[in-house]
Amino acid sequence: MNAARTGYRVFSANSTAACTELAKRITERLGAELGKSVVYQETNGETRVEIKESVRGQDIFIIQTIPRDVNTAVMELLIMAYALKTACARNIIGVIPYFPYSKQSKMRKRGSIVCKLLASMLAKAGLTHIITMDLHQKEIQGFFSFPVDNLRASPFLLQYIHEEIPNYRNAVIVAKSPDAAKRAQSYAERLRLGLAVIHGEAQCTELDMDDGRHSPPMVKNATVHPGLELPLMMAKEKPPITVVGDVGGRIAIIVDDIIDDVESFVAAAEILKERGAYKIYVMATHGILSAEAPRLIEESPIDEVVVTNTVPHELQKLQCPKIKTVDISLILSEAIRRIHNGESMAYLFRNITVDD
Numbered sequence: 001m002n003a004a005r006t007g008y009r010v011f012s013a014n015s016t017a018a019c020t021e022l023a024k025r026i027t028e029r030l031g032a033e034l035g036k037s038v039v040y041q042e043t044n045g046e047t048r049v050e051i052k053e054s055v056r057g058q059d060i061f062i063i064q065t066i067p068r069d070v071n072t073a074v075m076e077l078l079i080m081a082y083a084l085k086t087a088c089a090r091n092i093i094g095v096i097p098y099f100p101y102s103k104q105s106k107m108r109k110r111g112s113i114v115c116k117l118l119a120s121m122l123a124k125a126g127l128t129h130i131i132t133m134d135l136h137q138k139e140i141q142g143f144f145s146f147p148v149d150n151l152r153a154s155p156f157l158l159q160y161i162h163e164e165i166p167n168y169r170n171a172v173i174v175a176k177s178p179d180a181a182k183r184a185q186s187y188a189e190r191l192r193l194g195l196a197v198i199h200g201e202a203q204c205t206e207l208d209m210d211d212g213r214h215s216p217p218m219v220k221n222a223t224v225h226p227g228l229e230l231p232l233m234m235a236k237e238k239p240p241i242t243v244v245g246d247v248g249g250r251i252a253i254i255v256d257d258i259i260d261d262v263e264s265f266v267a268a269a270e271i272l273k274e275r276g277a278y279k280i281y282v283m284a285t286h287g288i289l290s291a292e293a294p295r296l297i298e299e300s301p302i303d304e305v306v307v308t309n310t311v312p313h314e315l316q317k318l319q320c321p322k323i324k325t326v327d328i329s330l331i332l333s334e335a336i337r338r339i340h341n342g343e344s345m346a347y348l349f350r351n352i353t354v355d356d
Contacts, residue, residue: 008059009058009061013039013073030333047075058090060090063332077125078125081122085126094127097309102140129148131336131339132149132150134257134310135150154190157326168251172250173196174252176254176268177197178199183257186353195245196243257284259305281306283306294323335348
């Protein structure tokens with residue numbers, strides 16, 4: 001496909017080798033060349049972007065994978081989008097497989113909804129459309145004033161289970177907390193497997209955090225309206241840790257959307273091992289794998305961690321051979337092709353339900 005003739009360009013918003021790998025895979029599938037640009041940090045820490053070719057009247061796709069330095073990646077994306085807008089690009093579409101700050105999409109005590117702020121910044125910089133994958137909360141799409149295509153990685157992970165996990169028919173899909181039960185149920189129903197849910201005091205979820213409804217704090221000697229007697233909400237108390245479902249003598253496959261700090265996954269694996277699971281897999285879309293994650297995985301009962309290449313993690317793979325990667329460049333390249341040609345995206349969402 002000739003990019004110059006068809007009127008689109010694909011750029012990478014980061015010049016490092018780890019971050020351009022996904023962009024190169026996508027352009028190879030499209031039969032196009034990666035757009036000519038330079039992205040670098042000046043000695044004072046400022047980000048500079050230079051577009052090295054004409055983009056006037058073109059559809060521009062900016063691929064930005066998010067490395068460990070999240071804030072720098074965000075600035076690279078914003079500055080490149082604004083540079084392309086200034087250069088009279090017709091449409092600027094951000095391809096952001098892992099959308100940063102997606103965990104900060106709810107109000108916390110005296111906090112802010114940072115994900116909404118980022119959505120506003122991207123619109124102001126000039127983006128007109130976003131392609132992303134497995135948003136942490138689907139409601140995040142409502143933060144944007146332009147279209148958002150939230151693709152799913154589950155077909156690729158399900159294919160990996162079919163092809164790479166021997167005797168997967170003897171497996172059970174596990175949710176490491178009740179919050180992940182819907183995703184686990186979707187996997188279990190598609191694979192025709194059993195479902196198990198871990199629940200108890202060892203689990204800590206976002207729902208347990210302060211969300212701002214207890215603010216402002218109680219003040220001593222505060223005056224209360226004499227006729228106002230609100231019922232007192234009982235404090236939460238989690239039961240002892242429990243595995244709801246049978247995992248004895250089976251392969252346990254823990255599914256989630258993000259693997260960042262792995263302590264909760266390691267704790268879940270230890271419980272499943274105690275309950276008789278003889279092999280344990282962890283599968284997720286985004287493998288951020290922060291801090292000591294590779295070492296903790298290597299020392300844990302987890303046999304394999306399977307993630308997609310939405311986030312660069314080559315360094316972590318060198319530190320831990322248990323980490324495996326599934327390539328999702330196929331669906332991203334097809335999304336780019338369909339958006340540029342004005343084709344329907346429905347084909348990419350076949351058999352996708354609200355809970356997926």
